Amino acid sequence: MTEGATQPVTRATLEDVARAAGVSLATVDRVVNRREGVRAKTVARVEAAVAKLGYRADLAAARLARGQTFRFAFVLPTGSNSFMTNLTEQVARTAGWLAGHRGFIDIHHVDVFDPDVLAGALENLSPAYQGVAVIALDHPRVRAAIDELVARGVAVVTLVSDAPSSSRVHYVGIDNPAAGRTAATLMGRFLAGREGTVAVIAGSLSLRDHTERQFGFHQILSSEYANLSALPVIEGRDDSDRTRDLTAALLARHADLRGIYCCGAGNRGIADALEASGRAREVVWITHELTEHTRRFLVRGTLDAVINQDAGHEARSAARVLLAHCSGEPISPDQERIRIDIFLRDNLP
Amino acid sequence: MTEGATQPVTRATLEDVARAAGVSLATVDRVVNRREGVRAKTVARVEAAVAKLGYRADLAAARLARGQTFRFAFVLPTGSNSFMTNLTEQVARTAGWLAGHRGFIDIHHVDVFDPDVLAGALENLSPAYQGVAVIALDHPRVRAAIDELVARGVAVVTLVSDAPSSSRVHYVGIDNPAAGRTAATLMGRFLAGREGTVAVIAGSLSLRDHTERQFGFHQILSSEYANLSALPVIEGRDDSDRTRDLTAALLARHADLRGIYCCGAGNRGIADALEASGRAREVVWITHELTEHTRRFLVRGTLDAVINQDAGHEARSAARVLLAHCSGEPISPDQERIRIDIFLRDNLP
DNA sequence: CAGAATTTGTGTTGCGCACCTCAAAAATTG
DNA sequence: CAATTTTTGAGGTGCGCAACACAAATTCTG
Numbered sequence: 001m002t003e004g005a006t007q008p009v010t011r012a013t014l015e016d017v018a019r020a021a022g023v024s025l026a027t028v029d030r031v032v033n034r035r036e037g038v039r040a041k042t043v044a045r046v047e048a049a050v051a052k053l054g055y056r057a058d059l060a061a062a063r064l065a066r067g068q069t070f071r072f073a074f075v076l077p078t079g080s081n082s083f084m085t086n087l088t089e090q091v092a093r094t095a096g097w098l099a100g101h102r103g104f105i106d107i108h109h110v111d112v113f114d115p116d117v118l119a120g121a122l123e124n125l126s127p128a129y130q131g132v133a134v135i136a137l138d139h140p141r142v143r144a145a146i147d148e149l150v151a152r153g154v155a156v157v158t159l160v161s162d163a164p165s166s167s168r169v170h171y172v173g174i175d176n177p178a179a180g181r182t183a184a185t186l187m188g189r190f191l192a193g194r195e196g197t198v199a200v201i202a203g204s205l206s207l208r209d210h211t212e213r214q215f216g217f218h219q220i221l222s223s224e225y226a227n228l229s230a231l232p233v234i235e236g237r238d239d240s241d242r243t244r245d246l247t248a249a250l251l252a253r254h255a256d257l258r259g260i261y262c263c264g265a266g267n268r269g270i271a272d273a274l275e276a277s278g279r280a281r282e283v284v285w286i287t288h289e290l291t292e293h294t295r296r297f298l299v300r301g302t303l304d305a306v307i308n309q310d311a312g313h314e315a316r317s318a319a320r321v322l323l324a325h326c327s328g329e330p331i332s333p334d335q336e337r338i339r340i341d342i343f344l345r346d347n348l349p
Numbered sequence: 350m351t352e353g354a355t356q357p358v359t360r361a362t363l364e365d366v367a368r369a370a371g372v373s374l375a376t377v378d379r380v381v382n383r384r385e386g387v388r389a390k391t392v393a394r395v396e397a398a399v400a401k402l403g404y405r406a407d408l409a410a411a412r413l414a415r416g417q418t419f420r421f422a423f424v425l426p427t428g429s430n431s432f433m434t435n436l437t438e439q440v441a442r443t444a445g446w447l448a449g450h451r452g453f454i455d456i457h458h459v460d461v462f463d464p465d466v467l468a469g470a471l472e473n474l475s476p477a478y479q480g481v482a483v484i485a486l487d488h489p490r491v492r493a494a495i496d497e498l499v500a501r502g503v504a505v506v507t508l509v510s511d512a513p514s515s516s517r518v519h520y521v522g523i524d525n526p527a528a529g530r531t532a533a534t535l536m537g538r539f540l541a542g543r544e545g546t547v548a549v550i551a552g553s554l555s556l557r558d559h560t561e562r563q564f565g566f567h568q569i570l571s572s573e574y575a576n577l578s579a580l581p582v583i584e585g586r587d588d589s590d591r592t593r594d595l596t597a598a599l600l601a602r603h604a605d606l607r608g609i610y611c612c613g614a615g616n617r618g619i620a621d622a623l624e625a626s627g628r629a630r631e632v633v634w635i636t637h638e639l640t641e642h643t644r645r646f647l648v649r650g651t652l653d654a655v656i657n658q659d660a661g662h663e664a665r666s667a668a669r670v671l672l673a674h675c676s677g678e679p680i681s682p683d684q685e686r687i688r689i690d691i692f693l694r695d696n697l698p
Numbered sequence: 699c700a701g702a703a704t705t706t707g708t709g710t711t712g713c714g715c716a717c718c719t720c721a722a723a724a725a726t727t728g
Numbered sequence: 729c730a731a732t733t734t735t736t737g738a739g740g741t742g743c744g745c746a747a748c749a750c751a752a753a754t755t756c757t758g
Contacts, residue, residue, distance in 0.1 A: 011418060011448075011451065011744090013743095013744060013745085014744070014745065015744085023706075023707085024706065024707045024708070025707085025708090025709095025745095026706075026707065026708080026709090026748095027705090027706060027707075029745080029746070029747085030705095030706090033746075033747095037704070037705060037706085038705070038706080039704090039705065039706090039755095042705080042706080054448075056445075056448045056449055057449065057744085057745075058413070058449070058451065058743090058744055058745070059409070059449040059450060060408070060409040060410070060412040060413045060450070060451070060743090060744080060745095061409070061413050061713090061743070061744035061745045061746090062744080062745055062746075063409040063713090063745095064407070064409045064410050064413055064712095064713050064714065064715090064743090064744080064745075064746095065712080065713060065744070065745040065746040065747080066713085066745085066746060066747090067712080067713050067714095067746085069360060093681075096405075097681075099360075099403075099405045100405050100406065100407070100408040101408060101409070102360065102407065102409070178695055178696055179696070181695035181696075182693055182695040182696040184695075185693050185694065185695050186693070189538070189539050189541075189653075190538050190539075190541065191541070192538075192539065192540070192541030192542075192543075193541075194541075216695075220695065304538075310688075312683055312684065316684070332442075332446075334661055335661065335665070337698055339659075339690065339696075339698060340696040341688065341690070341691075342690075342691040342693075342696065344531055344534050344535070344691075345534065346527055346530035346531040346533075346534050346565075346569065347524075347527055347528070347530075347531040347688075347689040347691065349686055349688060360714090362713095362714060362715085363714070363715065364714085372736075372737085373736065373737045373738070374715095374737085374738085374739095375736070375737060375738075375739090376735085376736060376737075378715080378716070378717080379735095379736090382716075382717090386734070386735060386736085387735070387736080388725095388734085388735065388736090391735080391736080406714085406715075407713090407714055407715070409713090409714080409715095410713070410714035410715045410716090410743090411714080411715055411716075412715090412743090413713090413714080413715075413716095413742095413743050413744065413745090414714070414715040414716040414717080414742080414743055415715085415716060415717090415743085416716085416742080416743050416744090
């Protein structure tokens, strides 16, 4: 049954619409771009013609005619862990793509973990930017800086870590409490009824994303897996050496340690300690972000699951959202939703 | 440290390049579009200027000037399960997006499960199409039909189910053996050492994707989980009623049934049988494709995990790949890779 | 019904590029 | 060195639309 809504081979243009509606090009332009000074009756006539011909503006021509260019700033952390390095690279790639669409991205590296430094960077951003993507800190000064940018008419999206109470137009990142809950379910099910303790290692509890993850993790673990009890959260500060020592101490102190959930970075330290202890196989280890390191640990079997956010998707999504916002186009929420990826050894990309 | 590669506010145009290279516009055009008749020395001069100015063609302007439009056919199954319905809807949405980029999509519904019908549909496709996306069947006649299309200069991508030995330019879909392995690992780990049998239910073994999934599943189950033994594969023909009866029979016959892996559709039948038996909680059930139904079963706890492929992503990716192929632009493999999503109750979108 | 206000039409320009023609210049050949 | 070939330049056109200016037609007001 080779049926199908066969469409015209050649698109309808504004001129076709004008002819069909019996009005001039200028009037059609007024209607489709929602300008003032057209009678309701005429508007209806034009819209009917648009619907009848299935007219859709040629985006290429519209962009060209409008001739605007866009400048966006991406505010990313200074030299940091593998995930952030990867994110930076993905943003750079996205910049290459955007350049073909009259958009320019500048990458600004700042110490995003210091609220004053981050807020200062946002405040001092060149007024040339129509959009800003920032790995936010949920802190009053940062919120204020974001709000001021927005007040100035700049589109701001938060990236990876949100500042929900600010007036940013969009958050590009995963649902972190849900990610924590997902980790807890995997932990609980992989341990399948065994009794013991579970350690939770965070990078820093001042980062909203880490806090939210461990919140979600504890929520599910305590309500659904009574056989497991969580140890107090440890701050590894995303540092491998420090994390290794902390993990080694945990393993030594708790003979009944059954699982480790790391909601930040510093995974190389965990792997070292775990492998040195000889308990790598029996302890279930779940962490975040797929990097060359975590991939290796996963393949080797030391690491059991990785909860991931796709940095490439995030970079592209941020750029798309900023572009759409600045040019008044709609976004499709479906496409811009960042998924919580679960990677096991078997579904590695 | 508000550093950053600050770029020019205004893009370099072809004219800028011409001026910088000390040649005419026509020569620059010849170089960037790789036309004949330019001395190697001049080519180098122009390319140096391009690099120096960071020139990138304005895609909007280029598309406009080229003025070509594209027609693609999407060959999808006739009225089928939830996944296919969803896929159809996503393709329709993608068509809306493509229409803004001078591309048109016609959807053709055929019985893709019958090789002759499918091959016939492909053979009778209007020559107006520059690209075709098809849910393929790995069958000689279908392969031949695809090869003929390709020979005629039509870009063909396979969607969801591949025909690897054909000459299609791209496969848009997940790695099905890997998906099966992923399901097996989840099954094995959720069952954590318990002994018993595991049932595998496929839609039809003539579909390459189902076969590959159960192949991957068996591979891991037999090599890594000696405590579990797989029962012979059952064909549910993606039909809920039939699948319900088969599942009920399985449950009755095998008291030691610990898990069910369904690599096709018909999930409502499995849920019915499982819930009627009162063993829903103890039997681990893993299936494919997130639909309104599987979502419900997941939330309810009857279903333990869903392996998913994102239909929206697949539809958009197929369109992007066809468009890129037809207009000679490169694709970014990273963005077009369809991921194997794992959904638990906690990370539902 | 004249005058004012509103609505509509005509016309133009330019965005950046692809693609084309024809002539001029340069390099190569016999 | 002339004849030929190759390379380059100049210039134009049009893609579909946005944006604008100004004139004409229509409607509304007193």
